[in-house]
Amino acid sequence: NAGVTQTPKFQVLKTGQSMTLQCAQDMNHEYMSWYRQDPGMGLRLIHYSVGAGITDQGEVPNGYNVSRSTTEDFPLRLLSAAPSQTSVYFCASSGKGKQFFGPGTRLTVL
Amino acid sequence: GENVEQHPSTLSVQEGDSAVIKCTYSDSASNYFPWYKQELGKRPQLIIDIRSNVGEKKDQRIAVTLNKTAKHFSLHITETQPEDSAVYFCAGWDGAGSYQLTFGKGTKLSVIP
Secondary structure (H helix, E strand, O other), X not given: OOOEEEEOOEEEEOOXXXXXXXXXXXXXXXXXXXXXXEOOOEEEEEEEEEEOOEEEEOOOOOOEEEOOOOOXXXXXXXXXXXXXXXXXXXXXXXXXXXXXXXXXXXXXXX | OOOEEEXXXXXXXXXXXXXXXXXXXXXXXXXXXXXXXXXXXXXXXEEEEEEOOOOEEEEOOEEEEEEOOOOXXXXXXXXXXXXXXXXXXXXXXXXXXXXXXXXXXXXXXXXXX
């Protein structure tokens, strides 16, 4: 099992560009989520999904879109990147109450 | 919704001493409390968890205690080693069954050789 995988590991964008962060899991978990981590702010929930076709907003959803067409994949889209979105992004999936994180994507918006 | 507070934000201990990190939660319906360890540049890793029907759980040098009445839980690390240096996060499981984990803001533990 690969667990939770994320691509890319690093990304630099210019203000106004759009991009998609990819996340996949092979554990057949229903629940998946996206967090951002900024210094001193801990882990903040952006969006989550409780199953294919179902998504909902977390604490900091503005500027991000998600979709869940399959159980395995949960991509995060930045519509128009802003410097405030410079952060480390973690995808996670949960099964039987335990949550596992992907390796993260370090995003810089210039 | 759930609110989880974590203290202290930084903690320095001498190698071999014990470390204790404390968290409080607000939602009395929350019933699952995991702890994560995050080394520099790495992902958070689940190290131990406890459910509300249990008061204490141990795994080698780490233990977690839960006081449901007071709504607080703690992480105890004994015989600390330099490799224990990391940021530790506590979390609470949303009592509404939505599977949302609410995280504390983290404790940076430094173990001084």
